[in-house]
Amino acid sequence: MRRTKNILILLLFLYLPWAVFASRIVDVSSSVVPGNARCEYLINPKGLDELQPRLSWTLRAADSSAFGQKQTGYRILVASTESGLKLNRGDVWDSGWVNSSEMQQISYKGKPLVSDKIYFWKVSVKDQKGKVSGWSKTAHWTTGLLKPTDWKAKWIGTDQIFDPAQQDCNISDPWLRKTFTLKAKPAKANIFVASVGFHEVYVNGKKIGNDVMAPSVTDHTKRARYVAYDIASELKAGKNVIAIWLGTSWSIFGPYIVKDRPNTPIVIAQASIYANKNSITLSKPELVIVTDETWKTHESPNKLLGVWDSNRMGGEIWDANKEVLNWNTTACDETTWDKAVSYQPKLILSAQKIEPNRAFDEIKPIGIVERNDGSYRVDMGVNFAGWTEIKVKGNQGDTIKFLFSEREQNDITFSNHSAFIIGKTGQGTFHNRFNYSSGRWITIKGLKSKPSLADIRGWLIRTNYKEATTFECSDPLQNWMYDRIKWTFQNLSIGGYIVDCPQRERLGYGGDAHATCETGMFNYHMAAFYTKWMEDWRDVQGTESIVGNMYDQNFARKSIMSGRIMNNGVLPHTAPTYMGGGGPAWGGIAVSLPWFIYQHEGDTRILDKNFELIKGWLSFLDLNTKDDMLVRFGGSWDFLGDWLWPGATAEGMNNDKPQTVFLNNCYRIFNLRTAAKIARVLHKNKEAKQWEKQAEVSSAAIHAKFYNTDDHSYSDKSMSNLAAALLGEVMPENLKPVIMKRLENEILVVHKGHINVGITGGAMLFKVLRDAGRDDLIYAMTSKTDYPSWGYMKANGATTIWEMWEKDLPGHSLLHSSYLYPGAWYIDGVAGIKRDSQAPGFQRFIVRPPLLTATQMEWAKANMESPAGLIKTAWKRTADGLAMNISVPPNCSAILQLREDEADITDKSKYIKDLGVKDGFRSFELASGNHVIKTKKI
Template sequence: MSHLSVENLRCEYLNNPLGIGVTRPRLSWQLAAEGKGVNQAAYQIQVSKADETFASLHWDSGKVSSNQSIHITYEGPATESRTRYYYRVKVWEQGGSLSDWSETAYWETGIIKPEEWTADWITCDLAAHDRLPDASHMLRRSFVLSSNIKSARIYATALGLYELELNGTRVGDEQFAPGWTSYKTRLQTQTYDVTSQLHEGENALGALLGNGWYKGNLAWENQHDYYGKERALLVELHVCYENGESTVIRSDEAWKAETGPILMSEIYHGETYDARLERKDWSTAGYKDSAWLPVSLLDKDKSNLLPQENVPVRILHELSPVELIHTPAGETVLDFGQNMVGWVAFRIRGAEGSEVSLQHAEVLDHEGNFYIENLRAAKQTNRYTLSGNGEESYEPRFTFQGFRYVKLEGFPEDLSLDDFTGKVIYSDMENTGHFECSDERINQLQRNIVWGQRGNFLDVPTDCPQRDERLGWTGDAQVFIRTASFNMNSASFFTKWLRDLQADQFPDGGVPSVVPDVLPNSEAANSSAWGDAAVICPWTIYLCYGDVRILEDQYESMKAWVEYIRSQGSNEYLWNTGFHYGDWLGLDAKEGSYIGATPSDFIATSFFAYSAHLLSRAAEVLGFEQDAIHYQQLSKRVAEELNREFITPSGRLAAPNQTAHALALQFNLVEGAVKERVSATLAQMVADNGFHLTTGFVGTPYLCHALTQNGYNETAYRLVLQEEYPSWLYSVSKGATTIWEHWDGIKPDGSFWSKDMNSFNHYAYGAVGDWLYQVVAGIDLDEANPGYKHSIIHPRPTDGISFAKASLETLYGELSTDWKIEDGRFKLAVRIPHNTTATVILNGASFSELTEQGQAADQLDGVIDRKEHAEGVTLHLQSGTYSFEYPWQQQIKTQA
């Protein structure tokens, strides 16, 4: 083993976070060394408060005997607001070697307690001053600073959306701050390091305010002002000097207000901007604001303030248009080649007062014309009036669009594609997963899944990013969360969203259909599979990241949901009452219905059993022994009741469709001979349907898993590789670059499924992505050792794919597989992160023919245990890289 080192230090999943509010943050790190079997035996953490040299320690863990290197809780004095804490780590390896101290990392707190805020909420009644009420606020004030500035931080939030400027320069690169939370109980605040933007003498701070989710349009009934009627700003600038003195500039009555070029800005409808009304240098110190309007103080409670929890939204990609199209209808349309979420920035020259507009759409119709009917009431249009001052540039601030195509109006005929740039925005989650295989259609499917996640993980997990909806549907989130956590590190994203779910949970334990809940008094709340997000999502984050704290935080919410279900109807073990979305958009739905044919009480009771089981598992992890026993017994009783209700004496499932059979298998609701019959029947259903699916939102995520895990892996492959409608690859064959809401959003003849509900960026069916990672590539976790402390490597190839490779950046480091079938031999390369182990299952292998880097199996290094059995070879391995090879003969159970 080469020199051992500690790398990639993280605090609450983040590298050097600024402005967090966790008083007992958790620290993680990775081990780096060459060779196999590198395992931590002990660690030591030192923390210094505002002292990078560690000359004075704030906390020293001492040497702690432990192999844990993720989520180690800081146990020093409770953290204070507006304070930086430096930390470093060293570890002892099981072989006795000791690392050097790691490089120094830090975390810095924001304003932790609401009562610590000294600033006032400020606003301005624009209409009372004869200003356009829909125009964005411009707020500013000047101030004087002394010399020798040591550090400066801005702490800010808003009712609505905000952007800050300091001395004429944008503050930070976050978009759509403060994000969307359940504002009545939770409003995030942001922290910015602005030390380099300040100087001695006069300075100026400015802010722009937009409606955003707070008071803008929400949902499809022209609902607005849901959280409040007044936009407002809350901000504090704390400046520290080298001599130890400090000063605070805060929002108060000294500020001034005006309107400017942003005349209207709505998330759904777009932005209207008049460049003739620009106020040049408005956020600089020399700007004359004597004619500006006074601000007023807003009597608004601050008890809901909390430092930022989620990663911010940022511009993360830029795309250039690939084609300029002149449609049969005479429209001028840009094609960006990719269905994306964000906006278009452009450059233009023209006469003063000329207006141009950009309208955004996802698809062209079958004649090649611009198609917007599926947007419903959302206008998705940005309008710009030119100032006439030479070359001008523009991009919106407080709106976003879902689009591939952009219709241009008012632009000169000689426009250049180089003048347009698509800005792609989403929550800045770390890219952690990569998958590819020998079938380029599947690779495109994977790209579509990732782009669907990018387009819909915009501070909340929205269902779609283009029409008048864009809501945090709970059902969509829970079916996709496992795939999401392969593609990106979604832990912070879902932690924040689940806290909003808990905040919006009803007093009786019921769960709204969307979070944050902006569908008040909805009769469609508390649906099975949707409300179950309260249990499934925290459990999945725990499994994927080893995060016990999310179970601690969400346990009462999880328990309340299960107890809500139990209280429904006259039979506490059978959920057969209330509204349910059922197998939403299932292809076996009755004419005119969105709900598939699977009985709603079967789906509801299945999820009841599953959530009770997961709650029992969570209770066990948290040490709640009585709850663990109680809810496991409840889950068993519910499964027994479901069997009595839906299984005939001969073992037939009395719900003859794919979704019911997939749920019964995936949730372990049937056993023994009944399970074998249900498995065979499901496979036969798929085969009899020409290897096509009929499932909707509920059945689709589990269909391939149910087949693979019960001996019908080839059937699952044939289903995924199917290109004819209905299938995952049908949309790929039609040129899709994201996942569709409907299997036939565009029909084979080019017509559309519906104008009422036909999103072309709707990630739910992308849940097949976790099957690609787990089964095709063979990367899975061990639930008994979550967070990939122990991994399961089990690729299951069959006809149709000759190679696959995938990688996953776990909290311990990179876990990867790379296999191919070549010249009659199966070759598998594996990387297992240090301080972890893995079980590698090699179907069809034998010790007599298995080699690792050319060495015979009995000479393998890094093997903890080995076993040969009828299906092949199982190896329990230490960390490191391995390369296996053995003769390949297709292993296929007789298929339906």
């Protein structure tokens, strides 16, 4: 027996070096190398509750000078242990060799997944010659609690209940803790934490992870999202303590008030602790820690200022006299702590399948001025939404106030303020935890001596999605716009949805989403973010928007236009936040956003999951049609058309004019046409035919009523209505070029190259012009420096994009989602990287240098990490022609579209195929690889 064992050991010893050598040979011989592994769009995600998670990867060329690299097959291994995966044992799933070029959203088809477990995976591919690549680097995901019955914990909180009648919040952000004993340091321990209100998790005094303001924002009338934390490394043999700090925040948000949930922050948490490595494979852990009445609670020194309502978001106040040393360690004396209170809210518990919030881009002040009233004015140099840290000194009991403002002439805007009460040491540091401010200037009151620049710091807070794209061009104004649009977008993305503004409302408007979503997709990895936001829209369907003070006695689903539950497919204008005004283009994001995600990512699951949402929305619009046209419905804030166009406040933004009826009808038709495309992808032909027919009938009706034959315009002849007509394709086919020519005249002649639309009309306009390749018209509007324009904002000292085109109108935001739509054009227009509508997901894409002259723009370049791999474009116009560098990722192809007068390629390659002329362009198919192309004018 021993001899046999020794022989096996010898064989293994001889085999392993050869196996390593062989794997290296395989890796070198293949033309492609898989990498960039993602699961459900995330890198090594924790706590997923998806039973069939999707796996994705991209390819890198083994030889960067080669061309034509392709994937012809793949093999995925999923293992229960990392050591098993290293031995190429897919004991959970071995897909076997699949003959396919697919790299995105490959659904897991292995053994049923188990709760609270880690799964390791990797992929190998075959190239165009059938040669096998090496394995990708090991990736992993962990599961959450996959069944409701897996949860044994209770919801707990305190007996402090929020009183909305108060000017500021009356309850403290509570501490909760549980002490327990372990026989040995554990090998594995994950804790799953869902809270209504923000939370932080501590183990033996140490904060777990770098996340802030967790979890992502969610409709707490229906759902709570849990976050998974690995706490094994912080646990020890002997006495331990798990502590949770709750932040009031969304727990008191008016639209989330329901009878079964208290108006106070609550939490549910569960940790399974395994004593040693061998026990990891067992079904039962050594110890399970759950939240229940045995947990202890105490007031923290932190409290919300304000009441978490529009214009009353406030900030935070820290009372250093209430600090408790070692509150989250085993040394803390719990004898004076109260017992936690258990609650029974009716909430779905689901995993947070999105990147967490993080702190980014430390911001340092550029100046401090002492004023005559004894206050100090701090200039942070840039408008931002996030956290501040300020060191203070004084006498015990002194209250130091911090007032935040977007405007240099105002001490405070939108009631953004925080405070610090000094304790017995006479000094301290204010630091945000469960709220954030927004502004550029800070007025500090109550200090007796001037702070130094080093005493003050700030950070942008946003969802931790990754940047996908870099861009630069020869035009300094366009570079400034691109940079400020991206900065503004980041400042709007706290908590897994895009807010209209971070300082005043923090609402997730669907209409504003049209102005931001494609900018987001072309510049960041946003798929998980938008997938989560679509779940929010599904959650809120069936309820009207809430307009007005959410703490009125008639609040919440009782009086007309205060959130009635209608269950007829209606959508509020914001999600997951319910509040705010809007119109059909706001709820219509339920159709548009899934389609944009599908086009960008090739994701059919996003279409399928939201199909019933789409059907419900369109059926609601059907209830409000007459003579095949949409008619005004709802209250005064429910049928908005364009919003915040130049001079809108003087004209009356919430108007009842015919042009609003026309624009909303065009948007409905755009929704119908888009929904029909979605139905075709899903092979739902019945719905596709119905929506296609409705679109044609309604187009004929709206055209007959609103078309102006004298000048080929619509309704009031405005820029927004011309764009709406083209977006909805309401005109007969032969009139499309005529209407586009009329739009061109409206931009260049009537408005002398200036933009004359708002949020909704602007999103429509830029979408129409981008799709039509009218870079010249977009450039005309984006190159202006006088009112109204982005250049006008720059000339007036803007560091973020404003809510309105006008300067300093009282009450409007200087950090807003209104006009971010050029952010997509810089990539798919100026850089020329366009999606191919016939090949979603970028495995085939279009490259079209912009239709601009060298005097308008001499050169541009961009790198974009598309879902299918890294795309690079760089072009430069010269007197002789066009010089281009185009990098096509492995397993992809590009269609280069050039104007006929500059389509003579001087250095033809066998990897460039001439496809002929179509729609005024000569097209060429580019194989994967790095292409250097020069043309000469004909």
